[in-house]
Amino acid sequence: MHTPVLFTPLRVRNLELVNRVVIAPMCQYSAERGCMSDWHLIHLGQLALCGAALLTIEATAVRPEGRITYGDVGLWDEETESAMGRTVERIRRWSTMPIAVQLAHAGRKASTEAPWKGGHQLAPTDPNGWQTVAPSALPFAAGQTPPAALDGDGLRTVRDAFAAAARRAGRIGLDAVQIHAAHGYLLHQFLSPLANQRTDEYGGSLENRLRFPLEVFAAVREAFPDDRPVSVRVSASDWVEGGWDLEQTIALAGRLQELGCDAIHVSSGGLHPAQRIPVGPGYQVPLARAVKAAVRMPVVAVGLITGYEQAETIVATGDADLVALARTILYDPRWPWHAAAHLGAHVHAPNQYLRCEPARLRGLFETN
Numbered sequence: 503m504h505t506p507v508l509f510t511p512l513r514v515r516n517l518e519l520v521n522r523v524v525i526a527p528m529c530q531y532s533a534e535r536g537c538m539s540d541w542h543l544i545h546l547g548q549l550a551l552c553g554a555a556l557l558t559i560e561a562t563a564v565r566p567e568g569r570i571t572y573g574d575v576g577l578w579d580e581e582t583e584s585a586m587g588r589t590v591e592r593i594r595r596w597s598t599m600p601i602a603v604q605l606a607h608a609g610r611k612a613s614t615e616a617p618w619k620g621g622h623q624l625a626p627t628d629p630n631g632w633q634t635v636a637p638s639a640l641p642f643a644a645g646q647t648p649p650a651a652l653d654g655d656g657l658r659t660v661r662d663a664f665a666a667a668a669r670r671a672g673r674i675g676l677d678a679v680q681i682h683a684a685h686g687y688l689l690h691q692f693l694s695p696l697a698n699q700r701t702d703e704y705g706g707s708l709e710n711r712l713r714f715p716l717e718v719f720a721a722v723r724e725a726f727p728d729d730r731p732v733s734v735r736v737s738a739s740d741w742v743e744g745g746w747d748l749e750q751t752i753a754l755a756g757r758l759q760e761l762g763c764d765a766i767h768v769s770s771g772g773l774h775p776a777q778r779i780p781v782g783p784g785y786q787v788p789l790a791r792a793v794k795a796a797v798r799m800p801v802v803a804v805g806l807i808t809g810y811e812q813a814e815t816i817v818a819t820g821d822a823d824l825v826a827l828a829r830t831i832l833y834d835p836r837w838p839w840h841a842a843a844h845l846g847a848h849v850h851a852p853n854q855y856l857r858c859e860p861a862r863l864r865g866l867f868e869t870n
Contacts (some may be wrong), residue, residue: 507818508810508825509847512555514800515731515764517600517677519555519824520850522817523838526767526804526826527558527604527680527735529570531616536566536576537585543592549831550597553838553849555824557599559586561606561682564663568607568688571614572630577603577667587674596852602678604735605667605722607660609688610636610649610697611772623647635660637691637698637705637714643775657704657714660688664718668725668732678764679726681719684737685772689715693754694746694773708750716757723762731764733802738789739770741777748789752796759797767802767826768793784812791821802826810841842866 509521532541550557563569563576576582590601613624613631623646624631635656636649652660664681671679683689691697692714698705704714723732738751755766768790771779779785786805794801803822807813813825831837842849843863851859851867859867 504846506814506845506847508814508845509842509849512800512823514678514733516729517556517731519600521553521555521838521847522824523554523813523841524556524802524824524826525549525552525554525558525831526828527560527682528828528832529560529574531571531573533573533575536563536569536574536578536582538575538582538589542575542589546589546601547593547596548835550593550599550601551852551855552831552835553842553851554599554827554831556678557601558680558826559601559603559676561604561608561687562586562667564605564607564667565660567612567632567635568609568660568663569612570608570687571616572624573616574608577605577670578663583670583674586670590674590676598850600677602680602733603671603676604680604682605664605671606682607664607688608634609691610634610640610642610646611686613647636688637700640697640699642686651700661714661718661721665721665725668722672725672727672730676730678731678733679722680733680735680767681715681722682735683715684735684767684769686737686774687772689718690737690746690773693750694740696740696742696745696774708753712754712757715754716761719758719763720761732762733765733767734758734763735767735769737770737772738768738786738793740773741771741779742774745774748792751789752793755793755797755799759799763799765800765802765824766793766797767804768822769804782806783808784816787816787821790816794820794822800824804828810844813841814845839866 626633634649740746790803800823802824804826
């Protein structure tokens, strides 16, 4: 029988992915002083049994002030490294799924309340808040506390923090690193002229606005083991007139490829409250398709990918090389099983779950 493209393997640097379904990073806002908690073991552990090709740990702050909320995971010191290491070790006792981490800094979108408590910005004087930093002293929304513009020392501190976190990820034994340059967080803020109004070598022209994100990538690539992949997540459009757009994204993708980027994950939005996003099934796939046409490295599509045929079509037609699931796989943690059953493919399942294979689908499950 023909194997659906969604369930064919893909090699990214030296990492062998068993299929084209990856689990996107999803913030849980449940860490304690940056340390992973039992919630992360439960959350990540169940996803590590779902048959996808790669599990990505949520946006992980490289500095305490880079957290979106006080409940964000971090990887900035020995304590946060040990907590993540323990979680990863316990998951790997029962799962062979490769694990990546997304390294992030929230910039001016930091210091906020948990989403289920309103998600509003917390002032620096709040017990759970702090002073934010950004390329320029421009708040995300009117009425918010303006961020402090990063000076030369601040830029070096952030760049070095990304590199240090990548080294920690390497020591933990994580299989890949993704750099978060999307959704309006710090590196995206440097890219977009709506957030970056600097007059030095890090602002103004496209070349200047690319400079700091590219420096961060180079530092992470040097710090993370050479045999393991480093990817980047980007927003391909601000969905605001005069903002970051697809043409600039393609320019960034080309530069990242030259520096040794192993994959690019194409999302959009998040930088400005005036954004007008045309949300609908697969609404970001055309952005991924345009980037893929311009680069050789694998491209990941994301955004309201829920259907099995929909996902298969995205990779089979060459719109993207992989699909990333977030809310879809939270709602249905066995989505890869169900997709394989629907498309006539095979998927890995733990030995402990083999008895649940439906009689009409004998051969669906593969085992170690």
